[in-house]
Amino acid sequence: MKSSGKSLLLSAATLAVVAGSVSAVEPNGIRDNANYVERWVNNQPTSYGDNVPGSLGTAGNPEAVTTGLEFAIPLAGLGNPAINNIRLTAVFGPGNGLSNQVIGADPLPSSGTYNGTPFSGGHPALGNGRNVDFSNNAVFPGNQFLTLSATRVSTQPTLDGVLDGGVPGGTGGFWAGSRQWVQSNYTSLSNNTNPIVNASGGSELDNLYARVYDNGTAADTTDDILYLFIGGNWAGFNRMALFFDTVAGGQQRMLSTNAAAGPYNADWGFGWTNQVGGSFSTTTGVTTGGLKFDNTFDADYLFIMNSNGNDQYWDFLTLTATNTGGNASYIGTNTALVPNTGTLGGGAGGVIAGTTTPVKAVINNANIIGVDGAPVGVSLIPSRDLSGGSEISNLHSYVDDNGTPSTADDRLKIHLGGNLETNFNGLVLFFDSIPGEGQNQLFGQSSPVRNPGFDANNGLNRMGAGSNGATAGDPPVAIAGAGLKFDEGFAADYVLRVGNGNNPVEVYANAAVLRTNGRDEISGFQIEFSADNGGQKSSNDPITFPGTRANASDFTNADFIPNTDAGPRTTYAPFSVLNPPIAPVTPGPAGLIKVAVDNNNIAGVTGVGAGASVSGAVAVTTGVEIDIAISELGWDGVSDLKVAGFIASSDYSNISNQIIGGIDSGATFFETNLGESSTLDLTTIPGTQFISLSGGGEVGCNSIDFNQNGVFPEDQDVIDFFDVLAGGTPATCDAVLGCQDIDFNNNGVFPEDQDVIDFFDVLAGGTPATCGG
Numbered sequence: 001m002k003s004s005g006k007s008l009l010l011s012a013a014t015l016a017v018v019a020g021s022v023s024a025v026e027p028n029g030i031r032d033n034a035n036y037v038e039r040w041v042n043n044q045p046t047s048y049g050d051n052v053p054g055s056l057g058t059a060g061n062p063e064a065v066t067t068g069l070e071f072a073i074p075l076a077g078l079g080n081p082a083i084n085n086i087r088l089t090a091v092f093g094p095g096n097g098l099s100n101q102v103i104g105a106d107p108l109p110s111s112g113t114y115n116g117t118p119f120s121g122g123h124p125a126l127g128n129g130r131n132v133d134f135s136n137n138a139v140f141p142g143n144q145f146l147t148l149s150a151t152r153v154s155t156q157p158t159l160d161g162v163l164d165g166g167v168p169g170g171t172g173g174f175w176a177g178s179r180q181w182v183q184s185n186y187t188s189l190s191n192n193t194n195p196i197v198n199a200s201g202g203s204e205l206d207n208l209y210a211r212v213y214d215n216g217t218a219a220d221t222t223d224d225i226l227y228l229f230i231g232g233n234w235a236g237f238n239r240m241a242l243f244f245d246t247v248a249g250g251q252q253r254m255l256s257t258n259a260a261a262g263p264y265n266a267d268w269g270f271g272w273t274n275q276v277g278g279s280f281s282t283t284t285g286v287t288t289g290g291l292k293f294d295n296t297f298d299a300d301y302l303f304i305m306n307s308n309g310n311d312q313y314w315d316f317l318t319l320t321a322t323n324t325g326g327n328a329s330y331i332g333t334n335t336a337l338v339p340n341t342g343t344l345g346g347g348a349g350g351v352i353a354g355t356t357t358p359v360k361a362v363i364n365n366a367n368i369i370g371v372d373g374a375p376v377g378v379s380l381i382p383s384r385d386l387s388g389g390s391e392i393s394n395l396h397s398y399v400d401d402n403g404t405p406s407t408a409d410d411r412l413k414i415h416l417g418g419n420l421e422t423n424f425n426g427l428v429l430f431f432d433s434i435p436g437e438g439q440n441q442l443f444g445q446s447s448p449v450r451n452p453g454f455d456a457n458n459g460l461n462r463m464g465a466g467s468n469g470a471t472a473g474d475p476p477v478a479i480a481g482a483g484l485k486f487d488e489g490f491a492a493d494y495v496l497r498v499g500n501g502n503n504p505v506e507v508y509a510n511a512a513v514l515r516t517n518g519r520d521e522i523s524g525f526q527i528e529f530s531a532d533n534g535g536q537k538s539s540n541d542p543i544t545f546p547g548t549r550a551n552a553s554d555f556t557n558a559d560f561i562p563n564t565d566a567g568p569r570t571t572y573a574p575f576s577v578l579n580p581p582i583a584p585v586t587p588g589p590a591g592l593i594k595v596a597v598d599n600n601n602i603a604g605v606t607g608v609g610a611g612a613s614v615s616g617a618v619a620v621t622t623g624v625e626i627d628i629a630i631s632e633l634g635w636d637g638v639s640d641l642k643v644a645g646f647i648a649s650s651d652y653s654n655i656s657n658q659i660i661g662g663i664d665s666g667a668t669f670f671e672t673n674l675g676e677s678s679t680l681d682l683t684t685i686p687g688t689q690f691i692s693l694s695g696g697g698e699v700g701c702n703s704i705d706f707n708q709n710g711v712f713p714e715d716q717d718v719i720d721f722f723d724v725l726a727g728g729t730p731a732t733c734d735a736v737l738g739c740q741d742i743d744f745n746n747n748g749v750f751p752e753d754q755d756v757i758d759f760f761d762v763l764a765g766g767t768p769a770t771c772g773g
Contacts, residue, residue: 026542026594026596026627027413027542027594027595027596027625027626027627028541028542028596028598028625029384029596029597029598029599029622029623029624029625030598030621030622030625031396031415031417031621031622031623031625032621033398033413034749035398035400035413036396036397036398036413036415037396037397037398037746038394038395038396038618038743038746039395039396039397039691039692039693040394040395040660040661040662040691041393041394041614041617041618042391042392042393042394042604042605042614042617042658042662043614043617043662043663043665044605044614044657044658044662044663044665044669044670044671045605045606045607045608045609045612045613045614045669045671046389046390046391046605046606046607046608046656046657046658047137047141047142047607047608047656047657047658047671047672047673048141048142048389048390048391048421048425048647048656048657048658048673049109049110049111049112049141049388049389049390049421049607050111050112050388050389050391050605050606050607051111051381051382051387051388051389051391051419051421051599051601051602052111052112052118052120052381052388052389052602053120053380053381053382053602054111054118054119054120054121054380054381054388055120055121055375055378055379055380055381056110056111056120056121056122056375056378056379056380056381056383056386056387056388056422057121057122057186057374057375057376057377057378057379057386057503058375058376058377058422058501058502058503059122059183059184059185059186059371059372059375059376060186060369060370060371060372060376061369061370061371062182062183062184062204062206062207062231062370062371063168063169063179063182063206063207064168064369064370065168065206065207065231065232065367065369065370066162066163066166066167066168066170066231066367067161067162067163067166067231067364067365067366067367068161068206068229068230068231068232068233068363068364068367069161069228069229069230069232069234069305069361069362069363070157070159070160070161070162070227070228070229070342070361070362070363070364071227071228071229071230071359071360071361072156072159072213072225072226072227072342072359072360072361073225073226073227073228073303073359074223074224074225074226074352074355074356074357074358074359075212075221075222075224075225075226076222076223076352076354076355076357077301077316077352077354077355077359078226078244078246078247078300078301079246079247079300079301079475080221080222081246081247081475081476082477082478083148083150083151083152083212083224083226084147084148084149084150084471084478085246085471085475085476085477085478086147086148086150086210086226086244086246086476087145087146087147087148087244087245087246087297087471087476088103088145088146088148088242088243088244088245089102089103089104089134089144089145089146089242089243089293089297089299090102090103090205090230090240090241090242090243091126091129091132091240091241091291092189092203092204092205092238092239092240092241093125093126093188093189093203093238093239094238094239094272094275095129095130095239095269095271095272095273095274095275095276096128096129096130096275097125097127097128097129098125098126098127098128098129098132098276099125099126099187099188099189099203099238100122100123100124100125100126100185100186100187100188101183101185101187101188101189101203101204101205101232102126102144102185102205103145103146103181103205103208103230104134104142104143104144104145104146104181105142105143105144105145105146105147105181105649105651105653105654106140106141106142106143106144106649106654107142107184107185107423108123108140108144108184108185109123109140109141109388109389109607110122110123110184110185110388110389110421110423111381111388111389112388112389112607114139115127120381120388121186121374121375121378121388122185122186122374122375123185124188125188128275129254129275129276129291130254130275130276130277130278130279130289130290130291131289132276132291132292133292134292134293134294134297135252135292135293135294135295137608137671137672137673138607138608138609138610138671139609141608141656141673142649142654142673143294143296143297143654144293144294145243145245145293145294145297146180146181146208147471147476148180148210149180149210150178150180150210150211150212150226151177151178151211151212152211152212152213152214152221152224153174153211153212153213153214154213154214154216154218155174155213156174156213156225156227157173157174157175157211157227157229158174159340159341159342159360159362160339160340160362160364161197161336161340161362161363161364162364163175163209163229163231164176170209170229174211174227175209175211175229178209178210178211179207179208179209180208180209180210181207181208182206182207183204183205183206183207183370183371184423185371186371186372186373186374186375186376187202187203187204187205187371187372187373188373189202189203189204189235189236189238190202190203190235190236190373191204191371191372191373192204192233192235192365192367192368193368194368195366195367195368196365196366197336197337197364197365197366198309198310198335198336198337198365199235199309199310199336199365200233200234200235200309200365201235202233202235202373203232203233203234203235203236203238204232204233204367204370204371205230205231205232205240206230206231206232206367206370206371207229207230207231207232207370208228208229208230208231209228209229209230210226210227210228210229211226211227212224212225212226212227213225213227215357223357225357231367231370232367232370233309233365233367233370234305234307234309234312234363234365235307235308235309235365236308236309237270237306237307237308238307239269239270239272239304239305239306240304240305240307241269241272241276241302241303241304242302242303242304242305243293243297243299243301243302243319244299244300244301244302245297245298245299245300245474245475245476246300246301246475246476247300247475248474248475249298249300249320249321249474250298250299250300250319250320250321250474251298251299251319251320251321251323252292252293252295252297252298252299253278253290253291253292253293254273254276254277254278254290254291254292254299254319255277255278255287255290255323256277256278256279256280256287256290268304268315268317268328268330269304269306269315270306270313272304272306273302273304273317276290276291277290277291278290296472296474298321298474299319300318300319300320300475301316301317301318301319302316302317302318302319303315303316304316304317305361307363309336309365310335310336310337310365311333311334311335312333312334312335312336312361312363313330313333314330314331314332314333314334314344314347314350314359314361315328315329315330315331316328316329316331316352316359327353329347329348329352329353330346330347330348331344331347331348331349331350331351331352331359332344332345332346332347332348332349332350332358332359333345333346333347334361334362334363336362336363336364336365340362341360341362342360342361342362343358343360344358344359344360344361376503377503377504381602382599382600382601382602383599383600384598384599384600385422385500385505385537385599386422386505386599387419387420387421387422387599387601388421389419389421389607390418390419390420390421390425390427390647390656390658391418391419391601391604391605391647391658392416392417392418392427392623392645392646392647392658392659392660393417393418393601393603393604393605393616393617393618393620393623394416394417394418394604394617394618394620395414395415395416395417395643395660395691396414396415396417397412397413397414397415397693398413399411399412399413399630399637400412400413407630407637408631409629409631410629410630410637411627411628411629411630412626412627412628412629412630412633412635412641412693413625413626413627414429414625414626414628414643414693415623415624415625415626416623416624416625416626417601417604417617417620417621417622417623418601418604418605418620418623418624418658419599419601419604419623420498420499420500420597420599420624420647422500422501422502422505422599423501423650424499424500424501424650425499425647425648425649425650425656426459426497426498426499426647426648426649426650426652427497427498427499427624427645427646427647428459428495428496428497428645428646428647428648428652429495429496429497429498429626429643429644429645429660430486430490430492430494430495430514430643430644430645430690431492431493431494431495431496431633431635431641431642431643432490432491432492432493432641432642432643432644432690433493433494433633433634433635433639433641433642434493434634434635434639435639435640437491437493437515437516437634438491438492438493438514438515438516439451439491439492439514439515439516440485440486440488440490440491440492441465441482441483441484441485441486442460442463442464442465442483442484442485442492442514443460443461443464443465443483443518444460444461444462444463444464444465444466444468444481444483444678445461445464445465445466445468446465446466446480447464447465447466447483447518448518449517449518449519449521450464450518450519450521451464451512451514451518451519452512452513452519452526452528452529452530452574453526453530453569454495454497454510454512454530455497455508455510455530455532457650457651457652459497459510459652460495460512460514462651462652462653462677462678463483463484463652463677463678464481464483464484464678465480465481465482465483465678466480466481466483466678468481468653468676468677468678479676479678479679481676481677481678481679482678482679482681483678484677484678484680484682485680485681485682485683486644486682486689486690487644487682487683487688487689487690488683489642489690490642490644490690491516492514492644493513493514493633493634494511494512494513494514494575494632494633494634495511495512495514496509496510496511496593496595496626496628497509497510497511498595498597498624498626499650500537500597500599501650504536504537504538505536505537506534506535506536506537506540507534507535507537507540507541507543507595507597508532508533508534508535508543509532509533509534509543509545509593509595510530510531510532511530511531511532511545511573511574511593512530512531512574513528513574513575513634526568527568528568528574529550529568529569529570529572529574530568530569530570530574531545531569531570531571531572531573531574531593532569532571533545533546533571533593537597541596541597542594542595542596542625542627543593543594543595543596544590544591544593544594545571545572545573545590545591545592545593545594546571546590546591547570547571547572547588547589547590547591548571549569549570549571550570550571550572551568551569551570572588572589572590572592573588573589573592573593573628573629573632575631575632575633575634576588576589576592576631576632589629592628592629592631592632593626593627593628593629593632594626594627594628595624595625595626595627596624596625597623597624597625598622598623598625599622600622601620601622601623603616603619603620604616604617604619604620605617608657608669608671609671612669612671613738614669614738615729615733615738618738618741619741639694640692640694641692641693641694642690642691642692642693643660643690643691643693644660644661644682644689644690644691645659645660646658646659646660646674646689647659648677652677653676653677654673654675654676654677655673655674655675655676655677655680656673656674657670657671657672657673657674659674659685659689660689660690660691661687661688661689661690661691662687662689663685663686663687663689664686664687665686666686701744701745701746701758701762701767701768701771702740702741702744702745702746702762703740704717704759704762704763705717706718706720706721706724706739706740706759707720707730707732707733707734707739707740708733708734708738708739708740709732709733709734713763716732717763718763719732720732720733720739721742721744721759724739724741724742725742725751725755725756742755743755744756744758744759744762745758745768745770745771746771747770754770757770758770758771
């Protein structure tokens with residue numbers, strides 16, 4: 001039976017290598033080859049946004065912004081949390097008209113429907129803050145808050161509203177390597193075009209950096225200071241509200257400010273808290289609404305900054321679960337004029353009640369290169385390059401003999417129908433290709449051995465065992481994740497990641513070998529290659545891993561160094577480069593991996609929420625196409641070859657519900673993300689989250705339960721088969737799974753008389769020889 005969310009176990013005849021008449025054809029992301037065999041169809045709508053027709057651009061160049069707000073907060077004012085237990089979020093704009101500038105781990109959807117109005121090209125303004133509910137995953141997928149990954153250092157920055165040296169990324173200075181977040185949305189609060197320090201024509205949040213200063217007392221953490229840099233602009237007295245979750249208690253929903261409700265949040269931020277707080281009814285005594293955070297975020301502390309571009313006014317509040325016992329104060333003001341040390345004058349002089357070290361803050365409004373006031377480089381959707389959502393609708397594959405009688409140069413062709421949002425969400429594929437080898441649970445930072453440095457986010461180790469910056473609970477505490485765990489019967493030997501983003505669109509692929517005993521290393525030094533290739537899509541379509549680079553390691557650092565090519569990295573496929581990365585490096589064959597992305601799909605699975613459907617998943621023919629030598633996978637061409645995979649956030653902190661093998665969620669959809677990668681145990685997720693590309697069963701035709709209603713044999717299956725054959729969409733098809741497709745014998749040819757013959761043969765109890773091709 002071809003069941004959505006389940007793999008098709010195919011006979012040895014189906015596994016047989018296809019003659020190489022098309023072996024010279026480069027992948028293009030389009031399933032236009034009749035040799036492809038369907039292996040799996042998704043049964044879940046996407047929690048990572050649906051790609052819908054309309055316009056789509058990019059946010060601009062927010063990662064390059066080097067001016068904005070520089071902010072020093074004594075951790076004593078935040079309850080003295082451990083530095084890896086700090087969560088924050090920020091919203092921007094009037095309380096009764098919040099903008100689309102939000103700081104969070106997951107971007108706001110760039111297309112869809114919000115408050116009943118369709119949008120594309122970027123998320124619109126959020127509107128009345130009292131009605132915003134970030135816990136509604138169907139509207140705001142993922143987490144609209146960050147868990148900081150801040151390191152503790154013995155130096156402090158020059159507090160002037162400028163990244164040290166004015167260099168993107170803070171290279172060479174205090175902020176180097178501390179970036180936590182980059183904006184993915186244009187600003188709905190107008191764009192600044194005037195590059196002066198103390199005035200701005202727009203408001204935006206572009207990026208965020210974080211670091212903790214030990215205040216000169218390395219042995220004492222109680223006087224530590226959290227430094228934040230937020231790139232952007234502030235104008236028009238648009239309030240920026242910065243919320244922290246660091247201790248037990250707090251408010252998951254902003255409570256009423258109406259005094260008749262009893263204890264209440266004071267009306268701070270020139271009316272801002274009143275506008276976003278719940279509405280108290282004196283008639284019923286019930287409070288409704290109120291800005292609501294994600295389910296795992298309870299705001300404990302709130303800073304509100306109100307600025308006209310030069311003057312800035314700061315309020316501070318403690319937020320308690322019952323709205324009692326807290327405190328609130330106007331802590332001071334400053335200007336953007338230079339020179340400026342960040343000292344707040346007036347009010348409490350920057351001092352939070354119960355602390356002695358003052359808060360300091362200074363803004364520099366000279367930025368004109370961050371996000372724009374509308375999507376940049378707008379293109380119409382559908383587009384080969386751009387996508388407003390991510391999904392995996394189906395998976396097809398076959399093995400090509402590469403035009404030779406030898407199996408040594410055979411190539412595996414895989415097509416994943418769907419989309420990759422152009423925000424560097426990643427399609428991450430794991431292959432179980434070597435019997436008795438591989439990792440059923442990923443090694444990571446806290447393992448006795450680690451995995452290779454994989455990409456700029458050290459993704460394999462980020463998903464593996466270790467704290468990895470993840471937190472849980474209230475107050476948040478670090479989670480020592482045991483590492484991503486696969487289902488029984490799957491041990492990953494190889495990993496391949498594909499992602500795209502920026503404008504013009506760039507596309508990249510990364511590959512690494514996963515060894516049973518971890519990466520090859522000597523005394524903590526990695527002595528094996530991982531591979532990367534890509535760049536602007538216009539010149540990397542497809543990606544070909546051409547073997548133009550193989551960096552020898554200088555062995556100066558036992559850990560992989562993110563964001564550099566300091567080795568050991570290569571543009572050869574990694575398994576083929578078996579020699580240690582010690583100069584001179586012996587090159588391997590070029591072109592062993594090829595990858596192409598076509599984002600034209602606007603059908604397939606829909607987004608989650610009202611009207612969600614997976615009926616279009618089977619028909620998607622564009623997406624990600626991979627052509628990889630079986631020798632590169634270490635596959636012998638005979639053993640069972642399995643693949644697992646999913647779409648993840650760019651930093652690997654969050655796994656979507658788009659996972660190969662699907663989720664057996666019964667009569668309802670599974671509409672939430674799978675969450676933190678390092679704690680994800682797939683044995684606890686209903687169903688089997690991997691599929692066989694080679695199989696071992698003898699079933700090749702579909703089930704006779706054509707309409708998938710669980711009743712068979714029945715006349716309605718026959719009626720529905722001929723209805724679909726004629727182009728209809730029967731109402732009797734299962735509401736979630738839909739009807740099966742008309743390629744009943746799964747030979748890749750349809751419509752044809754043989755499908756009808758085989759349907760009645762199976763209905764009569766037969767096993768047609770034509771099943772499975």
